[in-house]
Amino acid sequence: xxxxxxxxxxxxxxxxxxxxxxxxxxxxxxxxxxxxxxxxxxxxxxxxxxxxxxxxxxxxxxxxxxxxxxxxxxxxxxxxxxxxxxxxxxxxxxxxxxxxxxxxxxxxxxxxxxxxxxxxxxxxxxxxxxxxxxxxxxxxxxxxxxxxxxxxxxxxxxxxxxxxxxxxxxxxxxxxxxxxxxxxxxxxxxxxxxxxxxxxxxxxxxxxxxxxxxxxxxxxxxxxxxxxxxxxxxxxxxxxxxxxxxxxxxxxxxxxxxxxxxxxxxxxxxxxxxxxxxxxxxxxxxxxxxxxxxxxxxxxxxxxxxxxxxxxxxxxxxxxxxxxxxxxxxxxxxxxxxxxxxxxxxxxxxxxxxxxxxxxxxxxxxxxxxxxxxxxxxxxxxxxxxxxxxxxxxxxxxxxxxxxxxxxxxxxxxxxxxxx
Numbered sequence: 001x002x003x004x005x006x007x008x009x010x011x012x013x014x015x016x017x018x019x020x021x022x023x024x025x026x027x028x029x030x031x032x033x034x035x036x037x038x039x040x041x042x043x044x045x046x047x048x049x050x051x052x053x054x055x056x057x058x059x060x061x062x063x064x065x066x067x068x069x070x071x072x073x074x075x076x077x078x079x080x081x082x083x084x085x086x087x088x089x090x091x092x093x094x095x096x097x098x099x100x101x102x103x104x105x106x107x108x109x110x111x112x113x114x115x116x117x118x119x120x121x122x123x124x125x126x127x128x129x130x131x132x133x134x135x136x137x138x139x140x141x142x143x144x145x146x147x148x149x150x151x152x153x154x155x156x157x158x159x160x161x162x163x164x165x166x167x168x169x170x171x172x173x174x175x176x177x178x179x180x181x182x183x184x185x186x187x188x189x190x191x192x193x194x195x196x197x198x199x200x201x202x203x204x205x206x207x208x209x210x211x212x213x214x215x216x217x218x219x220x221x222x223x224x225x226x227x228x229x230x231x232x233x234x235x236x237x238x239x240x241x242x243x244x245x246x247x248x249x250x251x252x253x254x255x256x257x258x259x260x261x262x263x264x265x266x267x268x269x270x271x272x273x274x275x276x277x278x279x280x281x282x283x284x285x286x287x288x289x290x291x292x293x294x295x296x297x298x299x300x301x302x303x304x305x306x307x308x309x310x311x312x313x314x315x316x317x318x319x320x321x322x323x324x325x326x327x328x329x330x331x332x333x334x335x336x337x338x339x340x341x342x343x344x345x346x347x348x349x350x351x352x353x354x355x356x357x358x359x360x361x362x363x364x365x366x367x368x369x370x371x372x373x374x375x376x377x378x379x380x381x382x383x384x385x386x387x388x389x390x391x392x393x394x395x396x397x398x399x400x401x402x403x404x405x406x407x408x409x410x411x412x413x414x415x416x417x418x419x420x
Contacts, residue, residue, distance in 0.1 A: 033418045034069045035404065037062040037082060038397065041380030041412030046110035047078050047093030048412060053110070057379035057386060059397060059415070064090075064112045070416050075346075075409030076127030076181070081134075082112055087121030089134050090114050097130045098163030099145035116164045118142060128181030128242070129410070134165065139175030141168045141188065149184045150224030151199030158224070170225050171196075182242030182292070187249070188226060193236030195249055196226035203245040204276025207231060207259035231277040232257065243292025243345065248299075249278070254286030256299055284328055293345030293408070298352075299328070304339025306331040306352060314348045315390030316362030322390060333391040334359060346408030349380050351415075352392065356402035358382070358415050359392035365411075380411045 038059040039048040046053060049062045065082065072083040079093030079100060090112035091100040101115040120136040127133075131145030131152060142165040143152040152158065153168045175191040185199030185206060197206040201221035207229040232249070235257075240249035246260025257278035284307060289300040295311035307328040308317040315322050318331045334354065341353040349362035365378015365386025378386025382395040397403070397417060405416035 040382040045094040045108040049092035073414040074127040077129035097146035101144040149200035156224040180242040198223040291345040294347040314363035
């Protein structure tokens with residue numbers, strides 16, 4: 001159920017005594033619509049930002065932003081980041097590795113707190129399992145949180161925990177336009193379309209291949225500073241995604257590349273390359289958006305079609321069954337008659353935006369039955385229960401609401417909405 005603050009956030013028409021040109025300018029200009037966040041799912045550690053530890057099986061508006069308009073949301077392992085229209089970043093939830101980026105020494109936060117030390121306007125945010133990132137208006141990358149495997153890109157001598165944002169200095173002079181954070185690794189795309197990756201490289205998730213030392217032993221898989229993916233040199237990439245043990249990207253021609261042994265196993269490629277370096281996914285239309293989950297991947301084509309493949313635990317592929325698909329399968333259901341705009345993958349659940357509505361499917365919770373005591377770890381699908389759905393099902397936000405952004409965490413989900 002929506003909180004009382006939901007109805008109170010409707011825009012008001014302000015009537016003023018305007019004359020002449022002032023009146024004409026007022027009636028001809030559409031006032032900016034306020035954008036707000038709704039969250040649902042596991043409430044542990046305050047990751048929903050609702051001043052509570054309770055789980056929510058249906059969307060609830062985050063009232064902390066009643067006086068601000070939001071631009072983006074990023075759900076991580078057990079924390080959430082919010083980006084305001086003015087370029088400020090807030091965080092809520094678990095803070096055991098400093099992933100909230102706040103000065104306050106606390107193990108978790110029940111409501112959004114402003115991230116410390118980001119003096120410039122922020123354009124993009126991303127949340128990994130235990131780490132976070134923000135990109136400034138001039139392309140600088142800041143990172144904070146867990147750094148046990150170099151996932152913050154700050155060098156081998158950097159601390160294992162960075163509790164407040166730190167600029168990735170080795171990228172000075174390089175304009176970063178996008179960062180994607182996985183479980184213990186990070187991927188970034190420059191304004192020129194080059195791709196860098198760093199952090200834990202096990203399972204080939206960094207795309208650098210397996211390298212041996214002089215004596216023939218495998219080198220450490222970790223990269224402590226951003227490293228260009230050689231296999232993608234000459235390829236201009238426009239977007240990228242990072243999951244649990246794999247990564248993916250899309251180039252300017254709409255081609256999808258994927259790397260990571262678990263995700264690549266048994267897949268069909270146009271080329272037969274090592275799974276630890278990027279491989280081109282065959283038989284896909286021109287692609288626009290990509291997301292990586294625990295062991296599954298989804299893409300949105302330029303025509304608004306949704307394809308998914310990989311592990312299908314709890315029906316997270318949305319194809320009406322729990323059978324594993326090792327090559328892209330078109331998601332039908334409600335999308336057979338409507339186009340998909342964006343997609344986001346959690347550990348075992350998925351969300352997509354189609355014609356202003358949010359659809360979710362996959363893992364609904366730990367028990368598979370509705371819980372009345374408020375302590376279920378489920379609800380991340382937002383359908384009023386914690387059961388699994390093997391096909392896309394629309395989340396009910398009420399009337400006159402349009403979804404603009406959606407993000408899946410480990411077992412919670414958030415969306416940016418506006419009134420229409």
